Structures are given as structure tokens and as C-alpha cells.
Amino acid sequence: MAKALSSYAADLELARRCAAGDRKAQEDFFGRYQRRMMAVCVRYMGGKEQAADVFQEAYIRAYRLMATYRAEGPLEAWLRRIVVSTALNELKKRKMVWLEDQPEGFVLSPVFNTAQQHLQEADLLQLVASLPPGYRTVFNLYVLEGFDHREIGEMLGISESTSRTQLLKARMLLQKKIVHADPQAAPAIKKMRS
Amino acid sequence: MKEQEDYFDRKITERLKYAGADAPLSWPEMQELLEKSSRRSWLGWYGFFFAVLLGGGLLFYVYRPSGGSLLPGEATPVAVVQQTQESAPAAFNGFPSAPSAAGKEPGWQDGSQAPSAEYPTGRKWMLQNGHSGPRPAENNAGSAGINPPASVPAASIGRGGEPVLHAAKRQQLNRYHRTHHAAALQDMPPADISSARQNPATKEAVALNTVSDNRILSGEEPITRMRRRELLLRDPVFPAALPGINTKAAPQLQEDALLPAVISVFGTMGIEYVNYQSLLSPTEQVNFQQSWQAGNGFGMLLGYGIKKHWSLHLGIEYTRRETGFVYKTLALQRRLEIDTGMVEVQGPDSTYFVTTYDTTVVVDKTPVQLDYSAGVSVVSVPLLLHYTVVSGRWLLLPFAGVEYNARTTYRLIRKFDEERFVVINEAGLKETQSYLSVRGGFKVVHRLSQQLDVFGGLDGRYLLPLSSDKINGGGVNILFGIMIHR
Numbered sequence: 204m205a206k207a208l209s210s211y212a213a214d215l216e217l218a219r220r221c222a223a224g225d226r227k228a229q230e231d232f233f234g235r236y237q238r239r240m241m242a243v244c245v246r247y248m249g250g251k252e253q254a255a256d257v258f259q260e261a262y263i264r265a266y267r268l269m270a271t272y273r274a275e276g277p278l279e280a281w282l283r284r285i286v287v288s289t290a291l292n293e294l295k296k297r298k299m300v301w302l303e304d305q306p307e308g309f310v311l312s313p314v315f316n317t318a319q320q321h322l323q324e325a326d327l328l329q330l331v332a333s334l335p336p337g338y339r340t341v342f343n344l345y346v347l348e349g350f351d352h353r354e355i356g357e358m359l360g361i362s363e364s365t366s367r368t369q370l371l372k373a374r375m376l377l378q379k380k381i382v383h384a385d386p387q388a389a390p391a392i393k394k395m396r397s
Numbered sequence: 398m399k400e401q402e403d404y405f406d407r408k409i410t411e412r413l414k415y416a417g418a419d420a421p422l423s424w425p426e427m428q429e430l431l432e433k434s435s436r437r438s439w440l441g442w443y444g445f446f447f448a449v450l451l452g453g454g455l456l457f458y459v460y461r462p463s464g465g466s467l468l469p470g471e472a473t474p475v476a477v478v479q480q481t482q483e484s485a486p487a488a489f490n491g492f493p494s495a496p497s498a499a500g501k502e503p504g505w506q507d508g509s510q511a512p513s514a515e516y517p518t519g520r521k522w523m524l525q526n527g528h529s530g531p532r533p534a535e536n537n538a539g540s541a542g543i544n545p546p547a548s549v550p551a552a553s554i555g556r557g558g559e560p561v562l563h564a565a566k567r568q569q570l571n572r573y574h575r576t577h578h579a580a581a582l583q584d585m586p587p588a589d590i591s592s593a594r595q596n597p598a599t600k601e602a603v604a605l606n607t608v609s610d611n612r613i614l615s616g617e618e619p620i621t622r623m624r625r626r627e628l629l630l631r632d633p634v635f636p637a638a639l640p641g642i643n644t645k646a647a648p649q650l651q652e653d654a655l656l657p658a659v660i661s662v663f664g665t666m667g668i669e670y671v672n673y674q675s676l677l678s679p680t681e682q683v684n685f686q687q688s689w690q691a692g693n694g695f696g697m698l699l700g701y702g703i704k705k706h707w708s709l710h711l712g713i714e715y716t717r718r719e720t721g722f723v724y725k726t727l728a729l730q731r732r733l734e735i736d737t738g739m740v741e742v743q744g745p746d747s748t749y750f751v752t753t754y755d756t757t758v759v760v761d762k763t764p765v766q767l768d769y770s771a772g773v774s775v776v777s778v779p780l781l782l783h784y785t786v787v788s789g790r791w792l793l794l795p796f797a798g799v800e801y802n803a804r805t806t807y808r809l810i811r812k813f814d815e816e817r818f819v820v821i822n823e824a825g826l827k828e829t830q831s832y833l834s835v836r837g838g839f840k841v842v843h844r845l846s847q848q849l850d851v852f853g854g855l856d857g858r859y860l861l862p863l864s865s866d867k868i869n870g871g872g873v874n875i876l877f878g879i880m881i882h883r
Contacts (some may be wrong), residue, residue, distance in 0.1 A: 226428065229428070229431070230424050230428070233424050233427055234424065237420035238417030238418060238419065238420060239415060239416070239417050240420075241417070241418040241419065241420045241421065242413070242416040242417050242418040244418075245418050246413065251421070254418075254421070255421030255422070258420065258421055258422075259421070259422065259427075259430060262427060262430075263430060263431060263434045266431055267434075309401060309402050309405070310401065311401035311402075311404060311405055315405065315408075316408065319408055319409075319412065322412075324412060324413070324416045324417075325416075325418070327409075327412050327413060327416070328413060328416050328418060331409075331413065345406075346406045346409055346410055347409075347410055347413060347414060374402060374405055374406075377409070378405065
């Protein structure tokens with residue numbers, strides 16, 4: 204607990220200096236979180252170009268809002284919220300198609316575990332990014348940000364059931380992509396089918 | 398099934414929660430973006446304030462209390478009234494008040510002796526909406542106190558001495574009368590109103606007296622929009638205000654004279670060479686090297702015509718300037734033996750400790766350059782005399798005047814290794830200090846329409862070293878903006 208408080212105090216100090224226009228602190232802030240935040244942008248936006256735009260916009264917003272950081276949580280989480288919110292704003296400008304048909308339940312593939320272990324982090328990230336926008340957004344918000352379906356529904360202007368459907372489809376499609384992306388998993392699947 | 402889903406989610410989260418990807422830009426690029434964004438934000442604010450000023454000017458134009466300006470060569474209404482009252486025969490001054498029981502007003506003479514009532518046709522009336530000529534109660538002549546302006550157009554004196562309006566003019570007046578008669582009656586004493594109501598001729602007189610539409614009182618032809626444009630282009634001298642107003646006779650016109658004939662909304666961009674030495678400590682002052690400051694601003698001027706070619710402009714302007722300073726003497730940097738994350742910097746007059754991210758431990762002293770930057774915001778109230786030179790649609794306006802300046806914010810920041818030390822007022826808190834300056838320059842104006850001009854120009858400013866902090870210097874600005882005519 205004491206460590207956490209101390210960590211937030213350091214974050215607060217960094218934010219304060221960034222807000223005061225201290226270029227060194229701003230550089231430090233940028234360097235600390237840039238890779239993780241870019242990954243968040245890629246997960247939400249799919250393409251690297253769109254992700255880069257969101258990344259820039261989110262960082263500019265963050266620097267502008269830096270004085271509002273109150274050390275109620277880690278600075279990274281605060282920045283992440285800004286990045287996610289910027290990405291969602293961008294996604295809302297596009298028309299996302301929400302398919303309502305209810306798929307069958309999710310069944311975990313026996314080769315999923317090994318397949319995901321064989322994949323590099325960057326590859327897995329690309330697979331998530333390659334999901335259709337609707338699936339991808341709900342999957343990111345639910346699985347990686349920890350929002351529930353009610354909150355997601357409110358954020359995206361969809362019903363809870365739509366959110367559930369999107370998540371289920373996202374899981375199924377992502378699992379399929381992961382399994383197919385692993386060259387070692389393919390013979391195992393063939394064997395299982397035969 | 399739920400367990401399988403949770404397992405899937407957990408595995409993905411473990412792999413991706415803290416995943417990274419190469420950022421699309423480096424820190425220098427990000428820094429550049431931040432600076433651009435900051436500049437854009439300032440531009441946005443300037444744009445906003447400019448738009449507010451512009452909007453204010455347009456609102457002023459739309460809801461102005463009076464509806465037109467004097468055109469070149471036009472006499473003021475008051476001047477016409479005064480002139481006609483002086484030059485017209487006494488009998489005419491009584492025209493066309495309600496006939497007395499004897500059928501004639503005292504002083505009213507035979508129609509043959511009366512001058513033509515088509516008088517003074519050459520004059521153009523530019524009385525504004527809502528403005529009347531001399532008020533009935535304030536007129537000396539006319540027993541009923543109903544005394545129209547002496548210039549009654551398109552009318553003549555009938556055999557019985559009653560006014561006879563020509564048919565077209567009568568029709569025009571009747572139309573006017575329907576809408577303005579009630580308003581005219583409001584200005585009259587009750588006795589006069591009843592008298593006026595009893596006599597149709599008096600009704601006309603009331604209408605004439607209160608007429609404020611230049612299309613009716615303009616003599617022979619109404620001043621159409623086209624005609625105004627012709628006049629404007631023929632001699633587009635800066636519109637003059639109303640000189641020599643007889644306030645007793647026309648209090649409303651006196652009020653009107655307080656309103657500007659033209660509003661300029663403008664932006665400025667320029668450089669200044671202002672010495673802020675006195676803001677520094679004595680040691681720092683020795684090392685101080687003055688430098689140019691770039692800046693920009695915006696403002697508004699209210700212009701009043703004082704003579705045909707001369708006008709006086711009073712307004713308000715906001716300018717913001719930033720600069721970097723060179724410090725002549727190097728400071729000494731000494732990194733401490735124990736790495737505390739701090740660096741000691743011995744400046745010429747004081748020592749500073751700077752947080753550092755560099756873990757290198759240096760024990761010797763090395764000279765370093767301290768950089769300074771200053772930001773200043775100034776609100777100025779210029780009073781400028783303009784002269785107008787005309788060439789077709791183009792006008793050249795040389796001007797000169799004085800300015801009261803209030804420096805509302807300033808900050809002076811000492812920087813070392815990207816670390817900032819506030820010397821004065823980093824937050825830019827209000828600490829107003831005032832000084833005077835003289836200003837001169839010229840504007841080149843292009844008349845887009847009767848109401849709207851655009852202009853560009855150049856001006857110079859010299860700060861008079863009269864203030865307590867002895868700030869002095871000067872600068873040049875490019876001006877650009879629009880002028881809205883009343």
C-alpha cells in the first residue's frame with residue numbers, strides 16, 4: 204500500500220512537471236508509456252495508420268489534461284483511459300455494423316492454449332487488430348479494459364445483448380485465427396478431425 | 398462454457414494487457430506536434446476573440462440606432478436646418494402650421510411674396526430613422542408649435558396660403574403619414590395634438606415635421622442605394638461625424654455624434670525590441686542582452702470623423718509577445734559527487750539545483766549557458782488621428798497618436814538543460830504596470846461596399862521611458878482587418 208502511494212506520488216510529480224511545460228518530464232512521460240499505448244491504439248483501431256493518428260491525438264490530449272491528474276490511480280491507467288476514449292471517439296465516427304444473430308456457445312479449442320503460446324505478442328496483437336471493428340471494440344473493452352456489458356452498451360450506444368453477441372463472436376473468431384495462425388496447430392487439428 | 402470463456406479471456410489478457418508496439422513517432426516529433434498544437438490553440442483563441450469582435454461590430458451595425466452615414470458633400474441635417482432657418486424668410490418658418498382663425502399665421506405673408514416651397518431642393522436629407530428635425534416645442538415660430546423643417550420638398554403655396562403638395566409627393570407622404578403619424582404625435586404637446594388632428598393640413602405638417610426618411614425629404618429624387626454607391630465611389634472620403642451640433646435643437650443628434658462612424662476590427666503581427674532589464678536583478682541586468690520579440694495581437698478601433706479628411710480613432714488592443722534572451726555570462730554547472738539526481742548550477746548571482754535524469758556523476762565545474770525567455774501580454778488603448786487620401790476605391794490613411802499600455806501579464810523564465818526556473822511570475826499572474834507609447838503608420842483601405850472595407854498596413858510604436866520600471870523600446874507591426882461603416 205505504502206509502495207503504491209509512493210508510486211502515485213512519483214506519478215503526480217511527473218504529471219505536475221509535465222503540466223508546467225517541463226520538456227524533460229514530458230519526454231520521460233512519453234518514453235515510459237509510448238509502446239503500451241501504441242499497442243492499445245492498434246488493438247482498437249486495427250490499422251497502424253489509424254492507430255498512429257489516435258496515438259498522437261491521445262498524447263496531445265494527455266499533455267493538455269495533465270494538470271487534471273489527481274493521483275487516484277497510476278498515471279498509466281489515467282493515460283490509458285484517455286487513449287481508449289480517443290479511440291472510441293474515432294471509432295464512433297465510423298459506421299460499425301452490429302450483427303444481431305445469436306451464435307452458438309463458445310467452445311474452447313483443445314489446441315488453443317498451445318497455439319497462443321506459439322504466437323509472438325506482436326502476432327497476437329495483429330490478430331486482435333484484424334477482427335471486425337464491432338467485435339474488436341467490444342472484445343477490447345470487455346476482456347482487456349474490464350468493462351461490463353451495461354457499460355459497453357452505454358459507451359457504444361448498443362444494447363447489452365448486442366454487446367454479448369459481439370463478444371461471443373469475437374472470441375470464436377479470434378480463437379479460430381489464433382489456431383490457424385499457429386503452424387504447429389494445423390496438423391493437430393487435422394488429426395482431431397480425422 | 399463460462400469457464401472456457403474465462404480461460405480464453407484470461408490467456409489473451411495475460412498476453413496483451415501489457416503488450417507493446419512501436420510508437421509511430423519519436424519524442425522530437427512528438428515535441429514538435431505539441432508545439433504546433435499549442436500554437437494552434439493560441440490561434441484558435443485569437444480566432445475566437447477576433448470573431449467575437451467581428452460579431453460585435455456586425456451586431457452594432459445591424460442594431461445601430463441610426464441608419465446611415467453622411468456621404469461626401471452632404472451637409473448635416475442640423476446644418477441644413479440651421480441654414481434654412483437663417484436664410485428662409487420669416488414667413489416660411491411658420492409654414493405650414495395650423496391656420497389661425499384668421500386663416501393665416503402671424504408673420505405669414507401673401508403667397509406671392511413667399512418663396513417657392515420647393516426648397517431647398519439641392520439639399521439632401523440624411524436624417525436617420527427615429528430622428529426628427531427640431532422638436533415642435535423647441536421651435537419659436539408657429540403658433541401651434543408645429544413647425545416642419547424649412548425644406549418642404551415638392552410642395553408649393555396655395556392661393557389661400559395653405560400648403561399644396563404635389564400629387565406624387567402627397568401620395569408618398571400619405572403613405573408615410575399612415576405609419577409615422579402616431580409617432581409624430583407622441584412628441585407633441587396635447588394641445589397641439591388636438592389642433593393637429595382637427596386640420597388635415599396640419600396632419601401633413603406633422604408628418605413633414607417628423608419625417609425622418611431621407612427618401613421623402615431628399616429633395617427631388619430619393620437617394621437610392623445605387624446613388625449612394627455612386628457618391629461613395631466618386632468621393633469616398635472618410636465619413637465625418639456631425640460637427641457643430643446645436644444640442645438644444647437636436648439632443649438626439651448630439652447623442653448620435655457619440656456613436657462612431659466606423660468600427661475597425663484588426664489583427665497585428667510584428668516584432669518589438671523592448672528592454673525588460675528593469676525586471677531583472679541588478680547582477681542579471683549587467684548580463685542582460687536585449688533581443689527582438691515576435692508577437693501578435695488583435696483589437697478594435699472606433700472611428701469618429703472630425704473633418705472631411707480627418708478622423709479620430711479610439712480603441713483597445715491586446716498583444717502577446719514571446720522572446721528568448723541571451724545571457725552574456727555563463728553559469729557554472731557542478732554535478733554533485735553523490736548522485737542525488739540533482740545538479741548544482743551556480744549562476745552569476747545565485748545557485749540553483751536542477752533535477753536531472755542523467756546518472757553521470759561529475760565533480761568538476763563546467764560552464765553552461767543559461768537561456769532566458771520572456772512572455773508579455775499588453776492591453777493598449779490607442780488614440781490615433783487618421784488622415785484620408787482617396788484614390789477611387791482605394792484609400793490611404795496615414796495615422797499617428799498615443800497609446801496607453803497596461804502590461805497585464807509577464808513572465809521571465811530562466812532555463813537550464815530544459816529545466817525551467819521562474820524568475821518572474823511563471824503563471825503569468827496579473828501584475829499590471831502601465832506605460833505610454835507613441836504610434837504611427839499607415840493603412841491601405843479597399844472599399845468593398847458602402848459599409849465594408851478591408852485594410853492592411855504597417856505601423857511603428859515607440860515606448861516612452863516614463864514608467865517606473867523604465868521599460869523602453871519599440872517595434873513594428875503589420876496590420877490587417879476590416880472596417881464597418883455605420
